[in-house]
Amino acid sequence: MPDRINVRTLLEQKGQLADDVVAIKTDGKIIDLHSFVDPTTTYEVVRATDKDGIQVIRHSTAHVMADAVQKLFPGTKVTIGPAIEDGFYYDFEKAGGGSFSDDDLAKIEKTMREIVKSNTPFRKEMISRNDALALFEKMGENFKVEIIKSIPEGEEISLYRHGKHEKSQDPKNEWVDVCEGPHVPRTSNLGAVKLTSVAGAYWRGDERNPMLQRIYGTAFPTQELLDEHLKLIEEAKARDHRKLGKELDLFMFDQVAPAMPFFLPRGAHVYNALVSYMRDLYSKNGYDEVITPQAFDPKLFRTSGHLGNYNENMYRLWTEDLLEDAKATDKSGSNKSEIDFIKQLQDNSFALKPMNCPSHCVIFGARRRSYRELPWRVADFGRLHRYERGGVVHGLSRVRSFCQDDAHIFCTKEQVADEITKFLKLFYDVYKVFDLTKIDIRLATRPEKRIGSDEDWDMSERALQEGLEKAGLPFTFSPGEGAFYGPKLEFHVQDALKRSWQLGTMQYDPNLPERFDLTYVGEDGKEHRPVMLHRAVFGTLERFMSVYLEHCGGNLPAWLAPMQAIVLTVSDKSEDYGRDVLARLRAKGFRVEADFSGDKLGAKIRNARIMRHPYMLILGPKDSEAGTVSVRSRDKGELGAMPFDQFVTLLGDEGRPPS
Numbered sequence: 001m002p003d004r005i006n007v008r009t010l011l012e013q014k015g016q017l018a019d020d021v022v023a024i025k026t027d028g029k030i031i032d033l034h035s036f037v038d039p040t041t042t043y044e045v046v047r048a049t050d051k052d053g054i055q056v057i058r059h060s061t062a063h064v065m066a067d068a069v070q071k072l073f074p075g076t077k078v079t080i081g082p083a084i085e086d087g088f089y090y091d092f093e094k095a096g097g098g099s100f101s102d103d104d105l106a107k108i109e110k111t112m113r114e115i116v117k118s119n120t121p122f123r124k125e126m127i128s129r130n131d132a133l134a135l136f137e138k139m140g141e142n143f144k145v146e147i148i149k150s151i152p153e154g155e156e157i158s159l160y161r162h163g164k165h166e167k168s169q170d171p172k173n174e175w176v177d178v179c180e181g182p183h184v185p186r187t188s189n190l191g192a193v194k195l196t197s198v199a200g201a202y203w204r205g206d207e208r209n210p211m212l213q214r215i216y217g218t219a220f221p222t223q224e225l226l227d228e229h230l231k232l233i234e235e236a237k238a239r240d241h242r243k244l245g246k247e248l249d250l251f252m253f254d255q256v257a258p259a260m261p262f263f264l265p266r267g268a269h270v271y272n273a274l275v276s277y278m279r280d281l282y283s284k285n286g287y288d289e290v291i292t293p294q295a296f297d298p299k300l301f302r303t304s305g306h307l308g309n310y311n312e313n314m315y316r317l318w319t320e321d322l323l324e325d326a327k328a329t330d331k332s333g334s335n336k337s338e339i340d341f342i343k344q345l346q347d348n349s350f351a352l353k354p355m356n357c358p359s360h361c362v363i364f365g366a367r368r369r370s371y372r373e374l375p376w377r378v379a380d381f382g383r384l385h386r387y388e389r390g391g392v393v394h395g396l397s398r399v400r401s402f403c404q405d406d407a408h409i410f411c412t413k414e415q416v417a418d419e420i421t422k423f424l425k426l427f428y429d430v431y432k433v434f435d436l437t438k439i440d441i442r443l444a445t446r447p448e449k450r451i452g453s454d455e456d457w458d459m460s461e462r463a464l465q466e467g468l469e470k471a472g473l474p475f476t477f478s479p480g481e482g483a484f485y486g487p488k489l490e491f492h493v494q495d496a497l498k499r500s501w502q503l504g505t506m507q508y509d510p511n512l513p514e515r516f517d518l519t520y521v522g523e524d525g526k527e528h529r530p531v532m533l534h535r536a537v538f539g540t541l542e543r544f545m546s547v548y549l550e551h552c553g554g555n556l557p558a559w560l561a562p563m564q565a566i567v568l569t570v571s572d573k574s575e576d577y578g579r580d581v582l583a584r585l586r587a588k589g590f591r592v593e594a595d596f597s598g599d600k601l602g603a604k605i606r607n608a609r610i611m612r613h614p615y616m617l618i619l620g621p622k623d624s625e626a627g628t629v630s631v632r633s634r635d636k637g638e639l640g641a642m643p644f645d646q647f648v649t650l651l652g653d654e655g656r657p658p659s
């Protein structure tokens with residue numbers, strides 16, 4: 001094997017070294033110019049403006065930020081600072097406690113710019129684990145020491161340093177971190193930077209550990225790219241679904257049921273409209289809907305395996321009877337220990353369902369099934385409960401009580417590919433209606449820890465791939481990301497602000513039919529095991545609503561909007577006519593409200609605008625004389641006066657759910 005060569009030297013030899021080259025990519029791995037590779041390796045050059053290059057810039061900027069923080073706040077301890085989707089963060093234990101203020105962030109940014117401007121090289125150094133331990137122990141960086149201790153003994157560790165010029169002997173400004181890289185060649189490769197926010201974060205994400213201060217920032221190779229990104233962030237704040245939920249009076253939360261949404265009348269309308277839209281599609285696509293219980297004997301979840309693997313996410317229920325039973329003395333007449341008491345309670349307490357699949361298995365297994373019934377597509381809009389830890393709930397996007405447009409397809413192995421193709425068509429049709437058309441599909445394949453034979457995995461992965469190919473859709477693989485029982489499809493949907501959300505799902509599951517011993521009688525008269533596909537188009541309605549509200553900025557289309565129009569009068573002289581128009585529209589089944597208050601028209605329009613009705617009808621004396629309505633469309637602007645019937649036709653068309 002030839003000697004390994006420094007990447008910078010390799011690029012130099014090939015005449016590929018340029019100012020904007022920050023790394024190479026080989027075998028999916030990003031390797032920086034400081035590292036060594038086999039000289040015969042095949043690679044692509046990674047430039048600052050490439051997606052991978054931006055990540056190298058971001059992580060390098062995180063080092064510079066930590067350097068600046070320690071310069072400005074001596075005694076502050078560092079932990080980790082990875083690049084993330086939109087930027088980077090670094091977690092600190094601030095000297096003297098407390099958090100970082102906006103002023104602090106501005107100062108840190110300023111110091112970061114100075115460090116960037118000083119244009120010193122990043123340097124990589126390999127040292128032994130013990131030397132690294134000694135170094136960081138001496139520096140008093142106890143979090144780093146903990147990280148190094150978790151690295152197996154005898155392994156080499158890489159350090160990255162910056163802050164010292166090549167010719168300088170003075171290590172005063174040098175900053176060092178234990179890190180695998182990759183990093184840019186020099187600090188001057190770093191471009192535009194902005195620190196965006198501070199949040200508390202527990203060390204290693206565990207609430208029993210010390211609370212650290214996480215500074216978030218972002219970095220881009222150019223100021224223009226950064227500005228564009230910051231504009232999108234501002235827009236995202238303005239469109240935050242939690243803010244829109246309040247403005248549009250859609251939902252609320254209360255401590256009596258933490259992280260469980262209360263849908264207010266307008267929000268309940270949207271929720272129900274989504275359900276009925278989906279129901280309509282179900283009847284066109286051969287699905288049957290069922291209604292199943294909310295709470296189950298724990299036996300069910302022992303059979304499904306949830307009680308073993310999903311315990312900590314389940315809500316349990318006990319009744320007085322159960323409590324009495326558990327308290328009762330045991331056979332020998334002696335009192336039970338507390339542990340026995342709790343155990344008996346735990347063994348017998350009912351559980352709120354965290355998913356619908358087990359009850360669908362119960363229905364399937366309740367009687368003999370024939371191959372003629374397959375595929376059986378069974379849908380359920382039951383409410384589900386999953387306990388999520390306090391820190392992760394976020395408006396409607398992560399809640400503890402929710403509803404999925406959940407359905408399971410019981411079918412033969414041979415039918416899987418076809419069912420995938422059909423589902424994909426349905427999925428794309430639905431997302432088109434919501435103007436979400438940028439969808440990345442990933443086929444998540446067998447993980448390391450799994451059940452089932454390799455032949456079964458070969459078969460199921462092939463079936464999913466075949467389904468995708470038949471649908472003519474591009475996809476990429478997510479190796480190792482499948483569930484432990486089967487492969488799945490992930491859908492990453494991009495919204496108007498270029499953010500990507502994972503919505504909907506399609507999972508192949510041979511496991512539950514096995515656990516519930518489900519069979520059907522085949523054409524050969526023998527019993528066979530069906531497979532089960534878990535699928536959802538929206539995913540959870542709550543999360544979908546949060547994404548869609550932000551995607552459309554609260555401008556819900558007329559078929560979905562809680563109120564389709566508002567009637568405003570120019571003055572109280574037009575009130576009678578206004579009431580007449582309101583009554584006639586409502587009689588036609590439209591959702592319309594009105595503002596007949598004595599406020600000035602300007603104020604009424606401003607108030608109405610917040611509610612984002614698709615239409616405002618502004619009625620004055622001319623309208624009442626001519627029997628017209630003056631229409632202002634939220635999306636198309638002023639439409640002018642039109643006969644009442646014309647508006648009815650217009651709203652009738654737009655107000656119908658898409659089909």
Ligand SMILES: [Zn+2]
Pocket residue numbers: 059063160177178179180181182183
């Ligand atoms: Zn690093």
Ligand SMILES: [Zn+2]
Pocket residue numbers: 355356357408534535
């Ligand atoms: Zn399921």
